[in-house]
Amino acid sequence: MTRSTILAGWLIIVPVLLGACTTPAQAGEVKELRVCGDPNNLPFSNEKLEGIENKIADVIAADLGMTVTYTWWPHQRGLVKRVLNTGRCDVMLGIPKGYDAVLWSKPYYRTGYVLAYRKDRGLKVRSLDDPQLKKLKIGVQVNTPPHDALGQRGIVDNVVGYQLMFDSNFHAEDYPGKLVEDLIAGEVDVALVWGPIAGYFAKKKAAPIEIVLLEDRPESGNRFAFDISMGVKKSNKELKGKLEDALARKHDEIRHILEDFGVPLLPPAEEKAHNKSAP
């Protein structure tokens, strides 16, 4: 009895103090959008706030009357368990819908893996079933869906593997854009790469790169297109709801940001997947 009275007292006092030293929002509201950000992984995010996710975080936070703060941690294995779930930050931007380690929001864009090559090579490759792919030198991040799809088609000899695991704090040389830079430099003939990475680096270098979205055929094990959501801790349904409202309100602004970064966009998919742990 005594204990719960004390706790109740704390709950009232704390928001009032916070409210006193900040601006417009109502008492009791959380003022910070605490983002789990990758410190060095363009086009997605970096500490200079130059990435897609940094821009979108600003838009969403402004809409919610919040300010963005970051916990910098590479978006690598261990992030959810050690950083999001331990409460060091509250939201991850740019995670795939269906990523079961988190509670994901309704998606705010859809993109996919792409096939990319230099326009001046005189190639015309539209699909992974093109027989030319048996001969061309193909760069691909290992263990990604297009890597699997090449294996399915027996295309293995002419494949150059790029690391999927990337710790952005170290080994800058292994960053995901390296594959696109190698493509521009002619080190590989074709790159099979995640769309936002291809779009950004091709645009940044103003390189004549043809980008072809791969046809999504999940029924044959070739899943190339993904809905992209924001992810919060599984119990944080409140923040998920707020983020979804803001994403709906800021739809157009977010689309501009994505286009600015050269993200190849797909029309939204039908609602199919559901969070396993949430209604």
Add this chain to the structure above:
Amino acid sequence: MWIKSSVVAIIAVFLPVAAHAQGASADDPMSLQADDGQWALPAKNYSATRFSTLNKITPENVKNLKVAWSMSTGTNQGHEGAPLVVGTTMYVHSSYPNHVYAVDLTKEGGTILWKYTPKQDARAVPVACCDLVHRGLNYAKGKILMITLDAQVIALDAKTGKELWKVKNGDPSKGETMTGAGLVVKDKFIVGISGGEFGVRGHVTAYDINSGKKIWRAYSTGPDEELLLAADFNAANPQYGQKGQGTSTWQGDAWKRGGGTTWGWYSYDPTLNLFYYSTGNPGTWNADQRPGDNKWSMTLWARDPDTGMAHWGYQMTPHDSWDYDGVNESILADLTIDGKKVPALVHFDRNGFAYTVNRTNGTLLVAEPFVAVNWAKSIDKKTGRPVEDFSKRTKQGVVTKDICPNAMGGKDQQPAAFSPKTGLFYVPTNNMCMDYEATEVKYTAGAPYVGANVLMKAGPGGQLGELIAWDATTGKKAWGIKEKQPCWSGVLATTTDVVFYGTMDGWFKAIHAKTGKLLWKHKVGSGIIGAPMTFLGPNKKQYVAVYSGVGGWFGAPVSQDLPSNDPYAALGAVGLAYKNGLDKDTTKGGMVYVFELE
């Protein structure tokens, strides 16, 4: 009767004294392994038999065993391996951050002489597979030689705990970590590497124990000059594979991410001057993307410890698609097979087959399943290759049900013991199968990808573990003791026919070596995945010690408090561990328990 016990008493008293009297040369593992009063090597001796001639604890009096003292290691993750005893000091290690304690056994209950905690790179933690374990220390010439989770190799002054040297053997930000104990052979500390699921290219490396200087490194995949293949490599068994295959059995440059990591237990034959270890699964989890045998993943190796040159290599599971890491221990024993005495090597593999080979040249003598196996019907003795049931091959995007054993294997890291007295191997085994299921969305560094889900389930009979006694000359099980949880602890065999092992639900047990009859049991604070050991105290009493501290792949759901609502977490361990009540049977926490007769 009288004569026999007097002789034993004299040996027991004089052996340690004799060892000390020999001065410097008695302080190396070669001499120390012969003294059963001490336990100075990770597996007791170079043959890795985990067999002791100490005879004060017998089938008759073992029921009087009680805790002499116990000590918390201060960490809560899984505790694998065994403490060492050298002279009157016990060296205790812990899971991450890998504390080391030197405990003075001359003081009642043990007092701590020094404690050492290595400075570690925390980036190793999220990339460590399957719990943050450490499989133990080595001792040589006044030094403790150890590895750390973040892939450092360190030498300490055994008297003071002072760092003598340290070197980096790998880079945790590239997924490279270390968990295996390694082995000191002559003046070299030979160590491995973990991180197969990140496509780390496996290797073994020898460091000079005095300076930390790297002497040689032998890779598991790649060009011959990096594999270090001797001129006579596989001369006796060319069908096992020849030079050039470290690259030719891979497509393109896939060997660069070829896996074949080396985190298991090592053994050594001083007469042949060969050391033995084996390699893990091939890198790139989608087997379609790496057609071919993927040599030399999943391989038993015999190398010259001075130069690293390999004299033979036998790949047990070509083109793995189940994660049957081949890293389990190889026990060296001289056996009589078909009336002939053979210098044998016996290896109980994750793939469910027990292999008996001639350790001079790798010739396969016996290969029989020691648990429920259905991915292969048998092993062809001539070619050495498994006769596969292709319907049990996994394939990305395709559901394959009821594959036995599961990815944790018919046996995981838990090391078996061999008693030359009974001629039997005592093997802690798992009884689990798996469904390789539809895929789910995963994510790393800005990009989504799709990974397979593995659902673990009980094997035939429903129990998850069994301690078996195995005749490696015929490939037949003599008897078995079924256990509710996977049998994930090491085993200790003694000359009095008492065999010790522990269970994940926290029972430390003594059984009879001939019959398997339970002689004694004691419930410890946390499930046992460590390996029991025995030694003589300064008072000449026989002690038995074991780590308690549940964890490892199957135990990670408990040691890491993983939520029970995702059955696929911890690579499929969560669902089965909770379903089987592991969280009700034990709690986490690292301790060393020391037992003595009342």
